[in-house]
Structure formats: C-alpha cells, structure tokens
Amino acid sequence: MLNKIADYEPVVGPALIQELRLLAQHLKGRPMQHVNATAVGGGVAEILNRMIPLFLDLGLDARWDVIKGGERFFTITKKFHNMLHGRKEEISQEDLDHFQEVSQMNLKEMNLNADFFFIHDPQPIGLVHKKGEIGKKWVWRCHIDSTVCDPFLWNYLEGYVKNYDAVVFSAPSFSKPLSIRQTIISPSIDPLSDKNKDLSPEMVDQVLEKFKIDRSRPIITQISRFDYQKDPLGVIKVYRMVKRNIDCQLILAGGGATDDPEGLQILEMVQKEAQDDPDIRVLFLPPSSDIEINALQRASDVVLQKSLREGFGLTVAEALWKGKPVVASAVGGITLQIAHGYTGLLSHTIEGTAYYVKQILHNPSFAERLGKNGREHIRQNYLITRHIRDYLLLMLSLEKEGETIYL
Ligand code: UDP
Numbered sequence: 001m002l003n004k005i006a007d008y009e010p011v012v013g014p015a016l017i018q019e020l021r022l023l024a025q026h027l028k029g030r031p032m033q034h035v036n037a038t039a040v041g042g043g044v045a046e047i048l049n050r051m052i053p054l055f056l057d058l059g060l061d062a063r064w065d066v067i068k069g070g071e072r073f074f075t076i077t078k079k080f081h082n083m084l085h086g087r088k089e090e091i092s093q094e095d096l097d098h099f100q101e102v103s104q105m106n107l108k109e110m111n112l113n114a115d116f117f118f119i120h121d122p123q124p125i126g127l128v129h130k131k132g133e134i135g136k137k138w139v140w141r142c143h144i145d146s147t148v149c150d151p152f153l154w155n156y157l158e159g160y161v162k163n164y165d166a167v168v169f170s171a172p173s174f175s176k177p178l179s180i181r182q183t184i185i186s187p188s189i190d191p192l193s194d195k196n197k198d199l200s201p202e203m204v205d206q207v208l209e210k211f212k213i214d215r216s217r218p219i220i221t222q223i224s225r226f227d228y229q230k231d232p233l234g235v236i237k238v239y240r241m242v243k244r245n246i247d248c249q250l251i252l253a254g255g256g257a258t259d260d261p262e263g264l265q266i267l268e269m270v271q272k273e274a275q276d277d278p279d280i281r282v283l284f285l286p287p288s289s290d291i292e293i294n295a296l297q298r299a300s301d302v303v304l305q306k307s308l309r310e311g312f313g314l315t316v317a318e319a320l321w322k323g324k325p326v327v328a329s330a331v332g333g334i335t336l337q338i339a340h341g342y343t344g345l346l347s348h349t350i351e352g353t354a355y356y357v358k359q360i361l362h363n364p365s366f367a368e369r370l371g372k373n374g375r376e377h378i379r380q381n382y383l384i385t386r387h388i389r390d391y392l393l394l395m396l397s398l399e400k401e402g403e404t405i406y407l
Contacts, residue, residue: 002053003192005385011191012385020385023392024058026405031061032395033114037077037123039066040287041257042225043187043314044120044143050190050384058388065110067124073102074259077123080157084122085229085309086148096156100126116395123259125160132163137398140164143187143311145332146174165398170312171333183394186336187312188387189321189378194290196321199298207295211251211283218248218361221300223293223315224307225254226266226284231306231329234350236273236280238306241354243279246361253283253296297322301367302360306353310334317382320344320374325367327356337382343374 055062103126224230256263274280303319305328312333338344
C-alpha cells in the first residue's frame, strides 16, 4: 500500500510532519531524479521504493530510474563494491574501459531531466558527465562503508566524485578529504511498509507454519542478501557454539539483487555447510517477501547481523523497530544504531557473538529492555520521515547556499 505523509503523524508526531510540509513548499513541483543499479534487492531499492511516493505526496516531481548493464558490468561494479569495503580485487584497464562504455550507453539512453539528481553508489556514478551539458544540482549518495577503501579505486572514483555538488555518506567515519561538500545522512526504514508494519500474531504464525519452523525452541535469525560481507558462514559458526548449550534453531533468510552476481555462489556455500543440520533453515526468498521477512523478524528470539562491513544495515533497524534484541558486528553504520548494552549488543568476533546470543536467550527481561530501547532509538533517528527532511534540507541548501530560508 502506498502511504501519504499524513499517515506518519501517529508514529512521529505532528511537529515533524508540519516541518516536512513547510520545507517541501519551497520545492513544490520541482523535479528530483534518483538513479541506482537495481529495482529489487538490497537497501537502496528498499528505501527508494518507499520514499518516491512520499516525495510526490509532498508536491515534488520525484522519479526513480535504474541504469542498465550486462553481467560483465555488474561483475566489475561488484568488485568496486568489494574494494570500497577494503577487499582485494583485480581490476584491469579493460574493466575500467567497459565501465566507462556502459556509463556512456546509459547517458545516451536515459532521460536525465531534473533540477536535483541523487546518484546512488558507484554503478551509475558516471552519469555526472551530463552535468557539463545541463548543469543542475548533482548529489552522489554513497551507501557503502568506505572507511578502508582500496586507494586505487578511490582515486579512480574521485575523478567522478569531484564533479558532483555534494557527497552524502551514511556515517561520519566514512567521510574523506574531498574538494566538494560532504554531508552525513543516515538511511532509514519505513514503519508503515509491509516489511515493518505491525502484524497480528496469527499472521506471524501463518508465515512460520508455511516455512515449517518449530515455535517451541528459540529462533536465531539473520536476514541478508547472500553476500560474503554478511558473513553467513560466520553466523553458522555462532549458531553451532550456542547450540552446545541451548537447543536453538537458525534461520538464514535472504535473496539476491540484480546488481550482485556473487549471490548464488555464496548461497550454495551456505547450503552445503548447513545440509546436515535440520535446525538450520536456509531460505532463499523471492523479491516481495516483505511480509515473510517481517514475520520472521517478529518470531525471532535474537536477530543477528554479523556483517564484516556494513554501510548502514537496514536489517538492524528493522529488527530494533520490532523490539527485538539484536547482536551485530561493530562495523559501519551498525554502530550508530546500537549503543552497546542499551539498544542491542555489539560484537567483534564469532565467540563474542555466541556469548551475547546466549546472554540474551538466558535473560528474557534483559532482552526485552534492549528491544524496547532499540525501538525508541529507531523512532527518534532512523525513520523515513527524518530521512526525507534531511534530503529536503540538502536540496534547499544546495540551491540557496548562504541564503536564509523563511519557513
Ligand atoms: N532484504 C529483502 N529480502 C532479502 C534480503 C534482504 O527484502 O532477501 C531487505 C532487508 O529487509 C533490508 C534490505 O533488503 O531492508 C537490506 O538492506 P541492508 O542495509 O541491511 O543491506 P544491503 O543489502 O543494502 O547491503
């Protein structure tokens, strides 16, 4: 269901809704265009799906387009993604040439026509070439944890980045010395989406029955694309350590993304590792499994996010919003969401993660307190309404630099 901005008032209060309307008045009818690399799968698509209708409701002429590219292009950009995360990859001159050719092809074929462009992540970064022809305001929105980015790749990307008007990172630690403006805007979740809205206990039961999951024993869950950076094999190790003391089950649920060619390979590794244990459920979910994910998160006793690197980790916000105790790696944007011991638990190792999972399973009142605090932290900081406000403010500040805006 598509929501209107007014629907959020009971969740975030009237003041923020009023502020959004006042800010949006200054941008009425103005075209804004978002471009990314996939329409389904992963956090960026998740956010844009929900945000575009709300910008339209606020009176902006918002649209979202997806670049085209073949398998070779997305294999190269997945290497970029991994290198931004600090992983070693081989990139050849031919790879870079191909990246540029596909960028040129998209520049020719796409209708790039707006006053404000939000270009998400490295895949479409080359579209900024168009700025030389049409001007307007261009924002590169980097969702990836780039703290330990491979210097060769950063040097290459900087050739594009410096042509933008501003860069948006998800967390302070990702910022870099740059000649252009940079700002921090954390991602967000939508409390009214199928992924996050309240579900009746009957609905949760139905989904769990569909997957034939035993409700009588504790459930540990990680929801993520099957990606090396999400460390699904590490999650299995954590589960095995916990299992020595507590008869629990593990759900590893996720799907793929069209811009992530490594997914199937990782899924096969996980299935192989899990094949002899009926208490590990590996669920490969099709796109639009939002209700299923919502129910799995709600039915869990502990939610894990054992990422090796993480831009933000929407799955953490989703679980916290549902009042679940979360144990997650202290990486990237996860550390913004979890204050250790207050809104969840942060871990650094497989052993540490297993220890915290046991602590939560042994102590239901502690688990409940973490979940309650976590939900409030997300309400205050990481809901879609705050995110929209930050984008509106960014657009206004780019256009009216140095001017006072009277609301
Ligand atoms: N997600 C999904 N289906 C899946 C796996 C993940 O809908 O099979 C969603 C998940 O609920 C979250 C987003 O995709 O909303 C993942 O965002 P996150 O920031 O956690 O990680 P990313 O995939 O962007 O690295």
